[in-house]
Amino acid sequence: MYLRAGATVEDRRQWAKFQQVLDRWSAWRDRQGRRAFTLPLAGCSDDPAVTQLDKMTAAQWLGQQGFDSPRLLWMVDYACRDDYGMSVGQASAWAALFYFVSRRVAPGGTGRPFLTWPEGNARIVRHLAEMAGDRLRSGEAVIDINPVVRDGREIVEVVSLASNGADERVRGYRANRVIMATPQFLTPYLVRPWRSDRPEHVASFEYGSWMVANLAVDQRPAGIGFPMAWDNVFYNSRSLGYVVATHQAGEDRGPTVLTYYYPIVDESPKGGRRFLESIGRDEWADVVLADIERAHPEIRQLTRELNVARWGHAMIRPKPGFVWSGSRESARQPWRGIHFANTDLSGVALFEEAFYHGTRAGEEVLAGLSISHQSVL
Ligand SMILES: Cc1cc2nc3c(=O)[nH]c(=O)nc-3n(C[C@H](O)[C@H](O)[C@H](O)COP(=O)(O)OP(=O)(O)OC[C@H]3O[C@@H](n4cnc5c(N)ncnc54)[C@H](O)[C@@H]3O)c2cc1C
Structure with a gap:
């Protein structure tokens, strides 16, 4: 690069x-x-x-x-x-x-190989959904998690809301253990006792905002100087450039989708979210096209569709003093039958960390329920 x-x-x-x-x-x-x-x-x-x-x-x-x-x-x-x-x-x-x-295997190394798919995270989601089979219930948002004592035993009660247009359904669950794989900023809204008594560590988890755009193009735009790669970066741009979503399909002509990334770094996390929200879809589309146009002058003519996604709490921010502050350690401690597994517990937003925390929390539950297992960590 x-x-x-x-x-x-x-x-x-x-x-x-x-x-x-x-x-x-x-x-x-x-x-x-x-x-x-x-x-x-x-x-x-x-x-x-x-x-x-x-x-x-x-x-x-x-x-x-x-x-x-x-x-x-x-x-x-x-x-x-x-x-x-x-x-x-x-x-x-x-x-x-x-x-x-962290990605270098040895000094002088160029880094570990990476995994990517045309459909992005959807590939992983599909794989996990297949493994879960009919045990998976999608389309439900958890609205309340409450540790309670019933018949002398501590359990966790969970309430979810499924909404299908006008039809809203509330469902209740009782569990010995719950794994919350949601980011920390949500825990004070979801864990009932934490609504009035927010744990101290929550405030130290800060999240940055991102705008991500997908451009469906009729054909690959011509460029000046370099052939199109998978990851295409513009020097001295506020964006990170774009990836060619279908690159791994091995075709270098015809229609494709370009996924363009724009992190909002100039503002405080809250200011960044306000900025992200204040700019409408058409203005963002213009930011994207004006940026890409510098390398590919005919991008406007080639773009058939342009979708903008605004992520207000996109990535955990490893600002100075956060990763080694002890907040992450406090946040990952199980609390009254609730275990925590989101990637933000690492302080960096990487899939390797998602796998680690998911596995760790799963093993915590097995140990808590005295189910013998061999750790894979
Ligand atoms: C723009 C962008 C680009 C990225 N690129 C890369 C990359 O190239 N490589 C990489 O390794 N990582 C990348 N990441 C980081 C990676 O996506 C995250 O680290 C990873 O998705 C975190 O996984 P997770 O399961 O811990 O959390 P999340 O993916 O945040 O999952 C949390 C889930 O909880 C659900 N949820 C929230 N509230 C509720 C509720 N009340 N009830 C039920 N469900 C709820 C959400 O819908 C979500 O599905 C990127 C992140 C962003 C934002």
């Missing part, structure tokens, strides 16, 4: 030095043999030599290291916006290094 074309001697020197720093962190191990940065994040070292990086922003750390190459700063800023929806001046230095180092 680093823009080599047109780089000065000094740009290249700083990029090489940055790679050496990443290699050093990649080879680093603490006394227990743990890596500084690894996936899932629970395996990362908590040695102060590493966690002190969480006390400053990525921009402050780069400055301390003597890095000032605009291309390098852009690259790190892009990384922070890509994985955290934050700028280099907002994300913690620990999080920025986590982005680059």
Whole structure:
């Protein structure tokens, strides 16, 4: 992703030095043999030599290291916006290094292979739904979770609301254990006793806003300089560019869908949500087209349909002091039969972390119910 074309001697020197720093962190191990940065994040070292990086922003750390190459700063800023929806001046230095180092298998490595599908997360959802079979009840929003004592035994009562047009149905469940895989910002609304007595840790979970647009195009737009890749990034744009959703199908002509990503980083989390909401679909469509047009002048003529999705609480924000603050640890503790499993408990929005917390919470429940099992973690 680093823009080599047109780089000065000094740009290249700083990029090489940055790679050496990443290699050093990649080879680093603490006394227990743990890596500084690894996936899932629970395996990362908590040695102060590493966690002190969480006390400053990525921009402050780069400055301390003597890095000032605009291309390098852009690259790190892009990384922070890509994985955290934050700028280099907002994300913690620990999080920025986590982005680059956790995926390297070894020093000098280019990173682990990644998985992607034309239909995105829908592939995973379908797989899980097939496994769950008729045990799955979709289309129900949980509106109340209440731990109670019945017949001397603590259980959890759950109320859900299913809405199908005018037909609304309320359903009640009683469970020995409940796994809440929803983000932390929802827990004070859903867990009944927490409505009036909100746990302290909830306030430290902050979420950034994103606008995501899908453009159905009649054919691939021509570009200047580079052939279309899967992930296409515009240097010095506020967006992250776009991915070609059908790239893995192996066809490089004909209709396709371009998925365009725009994290809102300039504002506070609340301000970002207000900004996101204040801009209507047509204005967002114009932002998207004007940005893509710089690389593909005929994009407006080729676009048949353009859908805009606004995500107000899109990604957890690893601001300085959050990942290693203890808030995540407090938030993941089971409470009166309720177990917590959302990815935000890692402080970074990555699927590897979703799998980790889902598995961890499942194993917590098995242990809580004294069901013998072998941990896969
Ligand atoms: C724009 C964007 C791009 C991303 N790209 C990547 C990527 O390329 N790679 C990557 O690894 N990660 C990516 N992520 C992050 C990844 O999507 C998340 O980390 C992951 O989806 C989190 O999974 P989860 O199951 O923990 O939580 P979520 O996906 O947030 O799931 C929570 C679920 O709870 C449901 N829910 C909420 N309230 C209720 C209720 N009251 N009752 C019932 N259900 C409820 C929601 O509908 C939702 O389905 C991206 C995120 C965003 C926003």
